[in-house]
Amino acid sequence: MVRLLNLTKNLQYGKAQRPPWPASSVRPYYTGPFATEPQNENTSRSNRNVAIFWDLDNKPPNSVPPYDAALRLRSVGRAFGFVIQMVAYANRHAFSFVPPRVRIERQQRKTLDILEARGLIQPEEPYICEVCGHKFKTHIKFQKHFRQLHEREQLKRLRRLDSLKGKKKDAFRAKIVPKQEKYRVVANQVLVPKVGYGLAGEIKRAGFWVITVSDKPQAADIALKKHMMDCMDKGIDCLCLVSDDTDFVEVLKVARARSLRTVVVGDNAGGLKRFADAYFSWREVANGQARSEAVSTLGLWKDDDVLRQVEWSYRPKRSRDCKEEEKDDADSDGDDDFKAEELKADDDDLEAALDDLIGSNATENLENRRKAKPWWKLPSDSEDSCSSSSATS
Numbered sequence: 001m002v003r004l005l006n007l008t009k010n011l012q013y014g015k016a017q018r019p020p021w022p023a024s025s026v027r028p029y030y031t032g033p034f035a036t037e038p039q040n041e042n043t044s045r046s047n048r049n050v051a052i053f054w055d056l057d058n059k060p061p062n063s064v065p066p067y068d069a070a071l072r073l074r075s076v077g078r079a080f081g082f083v084i085q086m087v088a089y090a091n092r093h094a095f096s097f098v099p100p101r102v103r104i105e106r107q108q109r110k111t112l113d114i115l116e117a118r119g120l121i122q123p124e125e126p127y128i129c130e131v132c133g134h135k136f137k138t139h140i141k142f143q144k145h146f147r148q149l150h151e152r153e154q155l156k157r158l159r160r161l162d163s164l165k166g167k168k169k170d171a172f173r174a175k176i177v178p179k180q181e182k183y184r185v186v187a188n189q190v191l192v193p194k195v196g197y198g199l200a201g202e203i204k205r206a207g208f209w210v211i212t213v214s215d216k217p218q219a220a221d222i223a224l225k226k227h228m229m230d231c232m233d234k235g236i237d238c239l240c241l242v243s244d245d246t247d248f249v250e251v252l253k254v255a256r257a258r259s260l261r262t263v264v265v266g267d268n269a270g271g272l273k274r275f276a277d278a279y280f281s282w283r284e285v286a287n288g289q290a291r292s293e294a295v296s297t298l299g300l301w302k303d304d305d306v307l308r309q310v311e312w313s314y315r316p317k318r319s320r321d322c323k324e325e326e327k328d329d330a331d332s333d334g335d336d337d338f339k340a341e342e343l344k345a346d347d348d349d350l351e352a353a354l355d356d357l358i359g360s361n362a363t364e365n366l367e368n369r370r371k372a373k374p375w376w377k378l379p380s381d382s383e384d385s386c387s388s389s390s391a392t393s
Contacts, residue, residue: 048081048237048261053228054208055243056090056199057220059266062099064286066199067188070206072285073242073265079294080238080263086208087227089220095196095212102197113139130186146190154183221247232258239263246271261301265290277301 052073061069070086077083115121116138126135127142131150136142157176164172184205188198200210213219228239228251239255241248244266252275255262264276265285273279278297280290 050238051085052240054088066202
């Protein structure tokens, strides 16, 4: 109520409402796990819409933690444009599978816990709970504290969130966001999942949309192909595929036919590499080399776009107009030929009439030519005088 009165008072006295941040500074943005970097007009990225598709059945993040792998994939996609969709497909076996790297780490952690509990090994630094700040000498006590206190608090918050409705639910959700993020970070380090190693949760935390398909063979590939074709129909500009499966070659061919840019991430993707515009290995994505190479690749794409605008392209409408013009020219040529034939017939009639006229007077002309003197024999003066006297007499 007091806030409403202050607002009406400011409007009454003509005071403009100012934002809570200075005018010269940049507007703050959300910095959680799903946050996107602020869009600057002067950035070197293109305006392409990028979609990332991850085949978890074929390419799980075995060598890199799932959350880190998802973040690095998202950073590579951002180098090519604006990431509008990130999707991961897998069946339940992919989420229940534990890679050898994780098994070895768990076995080593279990051995260290036993040695610390017996007092044979002491950690160099005490274990600190990042949620409340308490310190513990052994890892087992730290796990016990986290499960008995913070895990119960998390369950209470979730139950209360489910019981609320409307504006109260939205306000409570906004209030517990920092606690939720802090709890998830520590829980991923302390708690061991009962099934798998938290692949789905970690990828979701990085912003991916995780979809579980049936256990039928090639179910994930079929669903992923359908989703990719749907996104191409909706108008994406760049398609990023994380897989080694050569069954996606046909989709890449369709994308190339539609003038879309394609990026493939994998280790044994030789068949896909031939039909992709850019290719990166898992090692390049993990160490950040793929993001630096994406900048140079983007420059090459821009040069190709300029060349495509300059070179000749087939235009159906223009070709139809040219065909119509050729047809009109052919019709006009036919009319001209008909007129020429008429003129030729008239010329033939005229020549025949002249031949008849010349033929009747041909004998007379020949006799006159015989009697006539040559041109070099000119008449003399005496002949002229004789002819003139005879004429007078």
